[in-house]
Amino acid sequence: MKRFKNTGSLFVNIVVYLYILLFVYAAVSKLLEFRDFQTQLGQSPILGAYAEVISYGVIISELLCAVLLLIERYKKAGLYFAFVLMAMFTAYIIIILNFSSYTPCSCGGVLESMGWTEHLVFNTVFLLMAVVALVLEHPIAIKKTIIILLGLLITALGIMTVLFFLSDQEIKRNNGFQRKYIPHALENLGSYQLESNAFYLAGADGKNFYLGNYNAPLYLKAISKDLKTANEVRIEIDNYNLPFKRVRIKVQPSLFFVGDGTVPILFRGKTKDWKAQTFSYKDAYFNQFEVVDTSHLVIGTHHPRKKYNLIGALTKYNDRITSEVSDEILHFQADGTFDTDGILLWNEENRQILYVYYYRNQFEVAGQDLNYIYTGKTIDTLSKAKLNVAYHQKNDTYQLGKAVMVNRLATVWGNRLYIVSDRLGKFENDKAIQSAGIIDQYDLSQKEYVRSFYFYHQRNEKIREISVFNDTMVALVNDQLWLKKMK
Secondary structure, three states: OHHHHHHHHHHHHHHHHHHHHHHHHHHHHHHHOHHHHHHHHHOOOOOHHHHHHHHHHHHHHHHHHHHHHHOHHHHHHHHHHHHHHHHHHHHHHHHHHHOOOOOOOOOOHHHHHOOHHHHHHHHHHHHHHHHHHHHHHOHHHHHHHHHHHHHHHHHHHHHHHHHHHHHHHHHHEOOOOOOOEOOOOEEEEEEEEOOOOOEEEEEEOOOEEEEEEOOOOOEEEEEEOOOOOEEEEEOEEOOOOOOOOOOEEEEEOOEEEEEEOOOOEEEEEEOOOOEEEEEEEOOOOOOEEEEEEOOEEEEEEEOOOOOOEEEEEEEEEOOEEEEEEEOOOOOOOOOOOOOOOEEEEEEOOOOEEEEEEOOOOEEEEEEOOOOEEEEEEOOOOOOOOOEEEEEEOOOOEEEEEEEOOOOOEEEEEOOEEEEEEOOEOOOOOOOHHHOEEEEEEEEOOOOEEEEEEEEEOOOOOOEEEEEEEOOEEEEEEOOEEEEEEEO
16 A cells, blocks of 8 residues: 555656746746747737737746646646646647638647647656546545546636637628529539539530549549530640649630749640640749630739738730739738739639729729739628738748638629628528528619628538639539529
């Protein structure tokens, strides 16, 4: 019995010293790189809104716990405190891995080299050690100790869950607007099961929908509009010896373009043979491009030094490329980089450029010659982009952390602009969007909101791309292509 007691005391002391070492090291690491620590918290989808308070609170809590564990009189309280802190850290990791929309950076110090799963295992081991240490510290009152630990565990999980839902509500819920839903707005034409979720919408002609593939940059999948047949199309280009990183294909009836704005290079060809020649090389870097006609494209690009977003155009005449950009179309709210991020569209019928902002309730309309026409508004009430932009001193880079996405996807056909939004308005239930996307429709000629409707698809997935061709709405949801006829 005495040997067991001595062994138990030894184990308790080992656990205490391990916790002291862990918390002191973690707190000191955070203090030494405090700005980076705050930056990482600011990028968290759960704690971003409370980053300043939590950054100080975590360090103080870790140091306080270490002090309690060092003093024999407060060792028991220190172990309980350590258990609560570790339970909260563990709950945070579980939420990040399973429920977060994106995964932020890990914490500093030696733990930074761990992945999130390894971090979870590490925390779980320390949690269990704290439980065993507390049981061994009071072997007579095991039942009472277990009840206290369960209560503390539930409290820790509850706190992190509340923080998660408060953050989630900030992003999704906005009772400032009310949608006009039209029932049965879409008729289901069917779906097509793809081999993977690596496909994107490249365009359409009279017979087929064309899907590009991120993993096979020069291949297209041509799927008939009745979804009954599918063929592989291999594209040939006249220059393969380039540092390609982000190849995208745009297909129109009888015409297609292949582009990589990181090179930068654009190829043009005809769909009758799928052979493309160089259209433009090193004339302008771009991150998006839309085809206007055989000799004219509009592009989304950046200022070469200041890095803010711009809209530009490339035109080829007699084998000569002219490029121009306009700084009058996009309207800055901050530095023009993240606050003007959005979706570039070309409206063929109206011969107009559209640019839909991700993070505010606005879109821009411009002419083919880059002349600004007007700024349109969506029904959401968020007019000022809510962004958390982090600066990393080590890499001298800026990174977008927590942000409220207003307009996630957009497409246009004629006078109709369609926007996919995950934001909920008045009286809306989030259960519906578990198996459907919300589509808001706008009339560009009248400059007004028209209606909203649901695009139903497989459960627990989100629409990742959408386009409209005449009266047919096409969407990619995970690894399925969906077709709906608009009534």
